[in-house]
Amino acid sequence: MQWTLVIPLKPLARAKSRLSDTAGDGLRPSLALAFAQDTVAAAAVCPAVLDVVVVTDDRLAARELAELGARIVPDSPGAGLNAALAHGAAAARAARPDAPVAALNADLPALRSAELARVLAAAAPFPRSFLPDAAGIGTTLLSAIPGTELRPAFGGESRARHAASGAVELRLDCVDSVRRDVDTGDDLRAALALGVGPRTAAAAARLLIAD
Ligand SMILES: Nc1nc2c(ncn2[C@@H]2O[C@H](COP(=O)(O)OP(=O)(O)OP(=O)(O)O)[C@@H](O)[C@H]2O)c(=O)[nH]1
Numbered sequence: 001m002q003w004t005l006v007i008p009l010k011p012l013a014r015a016k017s018r019l020s021d022t023a024g025d026g027l028r029p030s031l032a033l034a035f036a037q038d039t040v041a042a043a044a045v046c047p048a049v050l051d052v053v054v055v056t057d058d059r060l061a062a063r064e065l066a067e068l069g070a071r072i073v074p075d076s077p078g079a080g081l082n083a084a085l086a087h088g089a090a091a092a093r094a095a096r097p098d099a100p101v102a103a104l105n106a107d108l109p110a111l112r113s114a115e116l117a118r119v120l121a122a123a124a125p126f127p128r129s130f131l132p133d134a135a136g137i138g139t140t141l142l143s144a145i146p147g148t149e150l151r152p153a154f155g156g157e158s159r160a161r162h163a164a165s166g167a168v169e170l171r172l173d174c175v176d177s178v179r180r181d182v183d184t185g186d187d188l189r190a191a192l193a194l195g196v197g198p199r200t201a202a203a204a205a206r207l208l209i210a211d
């Protein structure tokens, strides 16, 4: 099974606000872009991934992520994360009606394509399934096989919400890079310890110099 991934990205100037104590206004947008670039780059080379749709209104991010092979869909609903994901999934299914689709956060800078392939293989038997984030509170990936709506319920305590919606929780070892979302300075340190992609490594190095 080859998946279409739908990756949502806020305008960079507003993204990653919880990193404001770690990265000032001058560096935070480039850090958010670096996270998205490393996420998309790892996703795009994953053998289980056919294509990547990024839902964003950010012009710079759209240009940079298209260069990595993503198809850009404007966030035309303009109604928050779940509306953006439903819109991206509908665009994916309009192009490929039988596509299995999975929503993936754009803040997974340590993402490894082999681990993503393992998660997608585990998701394939279930109509809908999800992977909890590293903190065990949120969600980093939500999947829907052909013929099933995605019904995203991301934000805050989305692990419980996705479970209550009937999606199956994927309980997997050795997929830390897919669960390691970065919201805070501590999350960034944890991602750096796992090993981040080259753009995040460069952006994090600039952060140290700026300190
Ligand atoms: N297209 C789109 N993406 C969104 C929207 N809201 C959040 N996202 C993306 O959804 C993922 C999780 O978002 P959040 O954790 O809510 O936001 P964030 O910018 O990552 O971090 P905070 O500002 O600290 O909340 C990230 O990839 C965001 O860029 C939205 O309204 N539209």
Ligand SMILES: C=C(OP(=O)(O)O)C(=O)O
Residues within 6 Å of the ligand: 105, 133, 137, 138, 139, 140, 153, 154, 155, 156, 157, 158, 159, 181, 183
């Ligand atoms: C949107 C989510 O992520 P975050 O932890 O970034 O809020 C979520 O986990 O549903």
